[in-house]
Amino acid sequence: MAAGTGYAVLALLLTLLRAAPERAALLARLRTMGLTRAQGRRLLILESLPQALLAAAGGTVTAWSAIRLLSPGIDLTTIAVSTASSPAGRAALRTDPVSLLLPALAVVALTVGIAAAQAWWTGRRGSVRELRAGDAR
Incomplete structure (x- = not known):
């Protein structure tokens, strides 16, 4: 999850x-x-x-459908219960709304934060520098 983030x-x-240069010129x-x-x-x-x-919606739907499609074939009982005796139930793979919605x-x-930071950074420049942003000269 950390690598994906x-x-x-x-x-x-x-x-x-x-x-950034094209957006700065457009804003100027x-x-x-x-x-x-x-x-x-x-x-x-x-x-x-x-x-x-x-x-975010695509990632949530993909994760939900992957869990729904893989859950019948994956038995987590041996991982969840470490005893040698037969457990009373079966540990099944299920979807958790919080773990699906939190990354989304x-x-x-993160996208809104980066866009706000770009707008703040572009606003710090002087108007002449903003108008020259993205200019090839």
């Missing part, structure tokens, strides 16, 4: 670095037309939400 953070940061142009810093922050957050929500909510929160 690390890869997700790395992918979001690399996406941020790749698209929109600010010259009257967009406030708060509106720019909301714009960046709302721009990143659809893909984050789809990724973390992905959405």
